[in-house]
Amino acid sequence: METRIALLDSAERVARQRGYDGFSYADLARDVGIRKASIHHHFPSKADLALSLVERYATRFQAELIALSREHASAADQLSAYRDLYRDALAEGTQLCLCVAMSAGPDSLADPILDALNQFHTDSVAWLTDVFETARRDGSVLHVLDAEADARATLALMEGAQLVARAAKNVALFDRATAAFSARLTRPETDEVPA
């Protein structure tokens, strides 16, 4: 079972860097230290591996979101932490969110994988909608009109910001793309006035 996890770890790292087509069983085998034929014992086909990859990522990500809800009181702080999840995922500017990386490429169009991808999106939007509804009550976020619309826009913004920053291999571009979003998050010590 530990080999299986090592394979997923290795595959995720490369997939987030070079995309789904960016790694081969040969790469995985070299990285993990077994022969490529042995991989088929854990994942009969590459599609099986891809599905496990996305499912594991979505589960882990969802758990992080729930943790964020507990750790931060205000909606602004939760959204700030959410943004940092995407920011940190970029790492040195080369790693995308797995679901962004998988959203391009020919094989990502396979139905089971697309389903898992959409489940990730649905879960994210649900969590964000809750946060923006909280924001309307606690007033910590500016210009919230429609919680769900803001949720969907936020998800798209994070994914797009990653894409742009990765193309330039420059995390600072993520910050600049999300600066307007961050400006909407009021600080506890500040008493900002809506423009």
Added chain:
Amino acid sequence: METRIALLDSAERVARQRGYDGFSYADLARDVGIRKASIHHHFPSKADLALSLVERYATRFQAELIALSREHASAADQLSAYRDLYRDALAEGTQLCLCVAMSAGPDSLADPILDALNQFHTDSVAWLTDVFETARRDGSVLHVLDAEADARATLALMEGAQLVARAAKNVALFDRATAAFSARLTRPETDEVPA
């Protein structure tokens, strides 16, 4: 020269649907009606083709932006038309902006292609910054604080919205992801009050 254009057209269509790795010289050859060896006469390597692809796309897109500036007077109308460029590019929900499609995948990391991709981003941000500066003067867009920040956020939003909508094969998700953005664009006949 006409064959070269037909090759680019075919490659662009498939690349925007299935990504850079989603098409082969064999696919192109079948589509255009020549043998795959003949393609190498026009594009010695696939990387050459990819570069030509992005450069042509960026040039064409930039021309469309300039046209938009002329056809629409208010910043709101220009941004609305800009959003529709990305919306229409989605077509039936399967075609991405070429630069979004190329932003994932192993070979898109080749330096010349990344340069072209970043040129596209730079040009887009420059155009959008101009528009948001116009918006501050004509007052047709709500909540403009920093023109460049808004420009970068808008670009990221469009790219992310395409990604999400494509995963679900549903153009409506693009509209929902950009609904909050669209709500900031005031109509000539309306006299909206900032929230």
Added chain:
DNA sequence: GTCTATAATGGGATAGAC
């Protein structure tokens, strides 16, 4: 500029021994 023919490589996958 296009063709046939053919490299040369690397991909995912399988059979069967251990």
Added chain:
DNA sequence: GTCTATCCCATTATAGAC
């Protein structure tokens, strides 16, 4: 569960005739 060995296929790319 991992191995060796092998298969089959698709890929990009090249050589040289027409």
